[in-house]
Amino acid sequence: MCVFGVAVGWFEAAVVTYLRVAYYPDGLRFPLAPLPGNLLRVELAREAASIVLLAACARLAGRHFLERFAAFMVLFGIWDLVYYAGLWLTLDWPASLATLDILFLIPTPWVGPVWAPCAVSVALIGGGSWIYLTPEREHRVTALDWVVEIAAGLVIIGAMMTAGHAIEGSAVPLDDAAAREFPVAWFWAGLLLGVGWFVWREARAAGSSARS
Template sequence: MKSMLKLAGVILFAIAFAFVESSVVVYLRALYYPEGFQFPLKLLGNHHLAVELAREAATIVMLAAVGVIAGATRWQRFAYFLIAFGVWDIFYYLWLKVAIGWPVSIFDWDILFLLPVPWIGPVLAPVLVSVLMILAGALILHRDEDQWMFRVPLKVWILALAGTAAILLSFMIDTAATLELQPPKPYRYELFAAGIALYLVAMVLAFRQRRT
């Protein structure tokens, strides 16, 4: 029961924090994209850009802090962080839909993150990653609740890191669109699909371990 209350608290925080995040974006878009958000991107003023970069860094710190507070072990902390991040990201788009009717489609392009360089891609991509993060976090918590000794083999880490690299590359590769403010090229779905496939294989290998 206590673990369920913790999980509920983490989820409620993530949903509420997603509303805060989406509210900031509503104001930014009203300021920089009064005609509606679209590519090519517009250059933020230096002061606004500095504040936005700091805000994004603070967002990650806050989500990580929730995991640290909620979890009792390192794996619990990691699991709660994954769940918080995934729920926050999905509800960020749901709140934007409620507030301004965007995205119209899951294939609408968005600027996803700014650190260390801007990330862009269709809304579908981060949402799918978030679903996997929630699933992985839930499985870790289930293993922990069932008192399994959860150990991740080196090959799983390698697969997960390779998957992360492929997905991040799909978001960051179009530097002409993000750094030179040009129209984006077609999204590299093959890189994203490869990353998701590597994640799925890593998860299967990690969670099929026998009880020890």
């Protein structure tokens, strides 16, 4: 499973390397130069197809929904980290973890410093691995758990989409865009909510099991 995540991450990095060399040789800048013809639609479909690939592998890697979801979390995190490692190897980019990047294009550009998706990926790998590698534990996820985690995810996504909207009309290289455009506090609030709730829920479940 992990090998698959690495392979898809490298595939993603290779495709983006071709796109940047061909269409953005001077680096990314807003407003983004339009891709020719229907290439933007092709790129959007490719992004969606990458998620489908990860979901399909996760479907095969688990025996029930929660285990499959945990596998998807691990795969997504590995995919994203390998993607940035691949870009660093092929393009010597990003220059630092503070470099801003376009993270997704669906439905509008998500923008954030590279450390932001990397932090999310580490959290996904950690949480997903814990669930996937401890099948002997009874991981009961309540409706409230889903609501809190989904809300945390939406806060994180909202921070990235807000940053994309804030600098979309600028005419400076993305690498030079003001870091203040990214709502750091908003992002960390979402990530800490998601991670904190997960850790608290698992600790509470472990305590209940020990007492029973």
